[in-house]
Amino acid sequence: MSKVFQRILPSPVLTRERVRLAFAAAVATDVLQLALGPLGWAFADELLDVAAMILTWRLIGFHPLLLPTFVLEFLPLADLLPTWTGCVAIVVALRKRQQAIVLPPPGPSFDHDV
DSSP states (O other), X not given: OHHHHHHHSOOOXXXXXXXXXXXXXXXHHHHHHHHHTTTXXXXXXXXXXXXXXXXXXXXXXXXXXXXXXXXXXXXXXGGGSOHHHHHXXXXXXXXXXXXXXXXXXXXXXXXXXX
């Protein structure tokens, strides 16, 4: 199933900037949701979740783990947990492992004429 997602929604190559921005968006969302409290304000939590999912998707690419994280945020008191930060950490670790296997190691190329 993940191969289908990879074909339909290819993930970008992770750069330090993309990872930093994804973590910043996740941490900011989790902190704002914690500041709003367990009851939240009228649809503010939901808007933050939508924004976090879109930003994460655009920065580090779509991953199936984004869906349960998004749904989990609708459960009462779940928005007090750092779910977006945890999701970004897991997806970044999985993508780094995946890209380390797929990408050739950096270094000089020896296949050109001297």
